[in-house]
Amino acid sequence: MQAQPIHFKARAAAALADPTLKTAIERTTGTAERKRAIALESFPEFEVARRLGKRIKDHVIANLDHYLVEFERNAIASGAKVHWAATASEASRIVVDLCKAAGARRVTRVKSMLGEEIGLPHALDEAGIERVETDLAEHIVQLGGDTPSHIIWPSMHRTREQVSEMFHQSHRAPHREETIEAMVDSARRELRDKFLSADVAISGANFLVADTGATCTVTNEGNAELTTTPPRVHIVTAGIEKLVPSTTHAFALLRLLVRSATGGDITQYTTFHCGPKQPGDRDGPEEFHIVLVDNGRSRMLNDGLKEMLRCIRCGACMNHCVVFRQVGGHAYGGTYPGPMGAVLTPVFDGLEKGRELAHACTMNGRCQQVCPVDIPLPTLLRGWRDKSWREGLEPAxxxxxxxxxxxxxxxxxxxxxxxxxxxxxxxxxxxxxxxxxxxxxxxxxxxxxxxxxxxxxxxxxxxxxxxxxxxxxxx
Known part of the structure; x- marks a missing residue:
């Protein structure tokens, strides 16, 4: 007998009743909100950069077919192999098949919400392939058997006290001092040999650069570089909306992404991968695969949701959302939480399953106000409400x-x-x-x-x- 789904109201009620969760959420989102405000004070050109970012994304969306063809051509010229996936299940199958073809027993993975969207962690586990999450927050999520609760800070729902206990239970050489630095060192010791012994590396991409065929990844821990360099095979999974025309355009969007996500000027590591190791290169993968995923994105172009394809996955809408800051990410029940998740979940899971999320919004407009590419999130959410009414999905x-x-x-x-x-x-x-x-x-x-x-x-x-x-x- 199939279990009945847990509805948003029940998940939200459980979150509201958890005082520890409220503490964990406020620690993270409160800090993110303050850092973003400080970053924008020292970047008076933000509104100009925001308008430019919006124009770049709108141009790509309007010419998506052109840039997809250009990216594929240049990626193949660099030595990469490009794969196309129409659905989430097709994308995860392609990745698993590539891992099996490489004889992989262990794969290391860089944090990627696209990977979560296509169900890749579960697919790898089902295939009997050891999966090692290398991002510190994703490492915590994996140890706890959780799913990410935020697209930038996946383990936001955990307090440092809970993380300390998990590390003591799971790490071979756990920390002795109850400090964040000591816990990070414990995770580093635990993961270091796994970086070097992996057969396949799997990453996402913040941007796909059409005129070079390169993929761009930004991290603050350096785990992406350690993940993607030693293994024989590197697999990138990315949504087709990640395209930008050139490296110059990628950096224009990076100025918005980093300030909106973490309040920094630029991330510690910004890496462009362009094909496999070439003659004379000292390191790098022997095979480089790129899996381009649609999974409803083409449909969004025709369903009045094309503005959502501007999203650069900064998480600012969540950090400033009065609802998200009360209930956290898991209450939303989908891959993507917060205002962006309320728009995207009905696309991936169907409106009948996701209609409650649009009604959870207070329509105060803060999400659009802080969005670095000016996505009209309240308008899109009202669109889902209207469609739910017209299709007779609202209860009596x-x-x-x-x-x-x-x-x-x-x-x-x-x-x-x-x-x-x-x-x-x-x-x-x-x-x-x-x-x-x-x-x-x-x-x-x-x-x-x-x-x-x-x-x-x-x-x-x-x-x-x-x-x-x-x-x-x-x-």
Whole structure:
């Protein structure tokens, strides 16, 4: 018997009830928000760079077929082998088959949300191939048997205290001092020999450079370089929207990506891979494979979601989202969490499974405000809401509630009477200036106190102000 899916409301309720998770989320997103603000203060050209980044991505999206052909041609000329995957399952199958053809017993993997999207970790495990996650945060995720909860900080849901305990249980030579530096050294000791003994390296790509056929990867730990250099085979998986026309365009977007993601000027390591090892090269893979993945991206072009293809995966929308900062990434239930995930999950998993996410948004607009390529995320989310309504996916209770709301608001006298009654009735539940519980809205007050409302409704106060102004204006 197949287990029933856990809906967003249940996942969100579980997250809200976990005080440790709230601490872990706030430590990470709060720091990211502050660092981004500082980075933008020292980069007054940000808005100009933002407009340029938007134009670059829109140009590529409008000419995607041209740049895909150009990239493939130049990648093959460099010695790479290019593979095309229409779906997630096809992409993961291609990668597993390449690993088997290489006789791989152990593969090292650089953090890649595209890999998570196509189910690659599970596919490698099912194939009996040892998978070693080399990014520190992904290493933590793997030890905990979790999935990533953030696209930049995958183990954001773990506190340093929890990580320390996991390392003591799993590492051969765990840390002795309870410091972050000591824990990093413990992970380094654990992973070092695995870097050097892997048969295949698997990475993603932040950008695909059309005029050179190169892939670009940015990291702050150096694990990508250690992962991709020693093995005989290097496999890159990337979504087709990662294309840029040239290296110059890639650096224009890097200026936006890094500041928005981590608050830095540039990442520690920015690496361009262009084909396998050439005669005279001292290191590098003997085989270089690039798997280009569609998985719904072409469909997004025709379904009113092409602006989402601008996304450079910085995570800023999550760090500033009032909902994400309360419930974290796992509550969203898909590969991509936060506002971007609320738009993308219905693409990958179907609207019937992902419709709740669009309704979780407060529509305050902060996500679009901080997006480095100005993606209209609230507009796209409203589009999903509209489509869910038109396709009859909204439950009967929602439809009935909206009918009642429409009936009341289309009759001003009834609306004024109802709101006045509601404001005065809420006084009965006021305790120390807060509302700690209300009938029929327990979901709102179960995990938070609401400020008590004003003594009168907004319309009543406006009417009194207008009357006073008219009295003052009389001669």
């Amino acid at each position: 209770s929602v439809r009935a509630g909206l009918w009642v709301y429409t009936f009341v608001t289309s009759r001003p006298w009834l609306y004024r009477w109802g709101t006045a009654l509601a404001v005065r009735a809420m006084k009965l539940f006021k305790r120390d200036g807060k509302l700690r519980g209300l009938p029929m809205v327990g979901g709102w007050t179960q995990y938070r106190d609401f400020p008590a409302p004003a003594q009168r409704t907004f319309l009543e106060m406006m009417s009194e102000r207008d009357a006073a102004q008219k009295t003052e204006a009389r001669p």
